[in-house]
Amino acid sequence: MRVAALYDIHGNLPALQAVLSEVENAGRVDEIIVGGDVLWGPMESECLDLLLEVGAVFVAGNCERDVLHPSSEIDRWCRARLSERHRALIETWPLWLEREIDGLGAVLFCHATPTDNEAILTRITPDDDVAAAFAGTGAAIVICGHTHFRFDRDVPSGPRLVNVGSVGLPYEGAVGAFWAFVGPEIDFRQTTYDVERAIVELRATTFPRFDEIVAPSLQGRVTAVEATTEFESRRGA
Numbered sequence: 516m517r518v519a520a521l522y523d524i525h526g527n528l529p530a531l532q533a534v535l536s537e538v539e540n541a542g543r544v545d546e547i548i549v550g551g552d553v554l555w556g557p558m559e560s561e562c563l564d565l566l567l568e569v570g571a572v573f574v575a576g577n578c579e580r581d582v583l584h585p586s587s588e589i590d591r592w593c594r595a596r597l598s599e600r601h602r603a604l605i606e607t608w609p610l611w612l613e614r615e616i617d618g619l620g621a622v623l624f625c626h627a628t629p630t631d632n633e634a635i636l637t638r639i640t641p642d643d644d645v646a647a648a649f650a651g652t653g654a655a656i657v658i659c660g661h662t663h664f665r666f667d668r669d670v671p672s673g674p675r676l677v678n679v680g681s682v683g684l685p686y687e688g689a690v691g692a693f694w695a696f697v698g699p700e701i702d703f704r705q706t707t708y709d710v711e712r713a714i715v716e717l718r719a720t721t722f723p724r725f726d727e728i729v730a731p732s733l734q735g736r737v738t739a740v741e742a743t744t745e746f747e748s749r750r751g752a
């Protein structure tokens with residue numbers, strides 16, 4: 516089978532709509548896999564409803580847990596926007612899925628790792644640490660997200676680790692929605708949409724700290740180098 520891998524949507528409905536049109540127009544996928552962190556963003560319930568409508572399947576990200584079990588102002592803001600039906604459904608999402616993909620074989624889809632959806636693995640994390648994170652899984656190819664920037668690493672004695680980037684809150688120093696077709700190759704996509712118009716629409720939701728957290732990402736003002744440095748410093752902490 517072939518899939519579209521959509522990760523870290525973070526309630527960015529305009530970005531998700533643009534990506535779903537591209538997926539539909541391409542007419543080449545059997546399944547849409549959402550790799551966690553649909554939530555924790557301005558229009559998260561709208562994103563969830565749209566993805567359910569198109570029959571997507573889900574793995575849970577750390578932000579799903581944060582929103583269901585809130586510990587910050589933003590977590591609580593997000594939780595209040597979900598229905599009881601949404602919450603019950605999200606509780607059932609697994610930490611990982613495996614699919615047999617054309618041209619690639621067995622591929623593991625998880626938010627960060629199959630056992631820890633907030634593990635920090637970047638393009639410069641030492642090979643041994645990456646290999647250890649997937650030891651025992653037997654996975655040859657892993658599709659992950661979580662850190663919001665793309666990479667594709669072949670790790671000796673570990674898997675090929677592919678981060679497809681973020682649909683709705685990218686740290687790429689570039690504008691667009693980042694995701695990938697998986698099968699028969701891994702085809703990284705950068706879908707353009709009207710970012711300034713999206714910012715106006717998303718800001719109107721009153722999502723807390725929008726201009727500090729969301730707008731800079733959408734405008735391409737957060738680079739992968741900055742984000743990698745920040746994540747690696749947390750990993751070492």
Ligand SMILES: [Mn+2]
Nearest residue numbers: 523552578661
């Ligand atoms: Mn995320």
